[in-house]
């Protein structure tokens with residue numbers, strides 16, 4: 065469905081020297097530097113896959129999504145989305161894809177979302193029966209009810225994002241590029257959006273690439289992740305496999321009925337955190353069973369769960385690894 069081969073996108077940026085004199089001189093003699101936003105990435109995505117596209121700030125994620133949606137021309141490399149070359153922006157291609165960004169909106173500020181939906185129906189030439197059916201589905205799943213009739217400027221951020229998604233999906237795109245779709249939303253609205261996105265993918269077999277700094281989005285939606293750092297792919301594979309590689313240890317999370325002494329906990333595993341009535345121990349995978357039975361027989365446990373390390377920690381460790389590798393290589 066999506067194939068990317070050795071994609072590069074280098075921006076030419078005007079370098080403004082410090083000082084008034086130098087700045088004036090630069091009006092006539094401009095010097096440019098090249099920012100390697102994407103510097104040779106390759107991957108393939110199959111129809112219906114949900115892929116998380118992760119990386120630290122400035123890694124090149126948005127740039128890649130913009131190239132895939134045909135908004136930016138690549139500096140070099142080959143990109144195909146369902147057989148189309150995105151930069152040609154053929155009508156058939158534009159009808160198949162949608163880029164949704166949490167920071168920019170499609171909705172027209174002074175009009176109710178229903179008007180933007182109508183507009184998109186006309187632009188994308190959606191047959192009336194299909195429009196009605198999709199709209200009904202979106203209204204139910206996203207609980208849009210009265211929101212569609214209110215002027216956009218009166219909607220809360222979460223309400224607006226739900227309407228943004230409805231507008232983005234009214235023509236049932238086969239490929240969705242979601243750039244931080246839950247940014248700024250409260251926890252329950254994030255969960256609503258995630259459930260809806262997963263449902264859309266499963267109902268319509270849509271292919272989905274998602275960038276998000278919220279690891280809960282990634283954990284809930286993306287069995288596969290591609291990690292990009294300084295314009296280069298540093299990991300492409302299963303989320304579980306990544307967690308196992310970077311943080312093979314498990315966490316034993318405890319709720320206690322009475323306080324325990326720190327040395328008693330330390331005797332059972334590495335203590336990650338310890339409040340009077342709760343504690344988290346880190347132990348190797350092989351030691352989980354033995355540790356759990358020792359904990360249960362020696363501590364006043366009210367509740368015990370075994371978990372992986374939080375994904376945030378796994379990712380920051382991965383980013384730190386690739387930073388150290390780059391520094392070692394003098395890049």
Ligand SMILES: Nc1ncnc2c1ncn2[C@@H]1O[C@H](COP(=O)(O)OP(=O)(O)OP(=O)(O)O)[C@@H](O)[C@H]1O
Nearest residue numbers: 075077099101119120121122123124125126127128
């Ligand atoms: N129009 C532009 N002109 C020049 N440089 C740009 C432009 N857009 C992005 N860049 C630079 O390219 C690099 C990659 O930016 P990009 O927005 O793709 O990163 P990102 O991974 O999406 O980051 P974030 O997580 O912060 O949104 C950054 O160094 C950024 O400053």
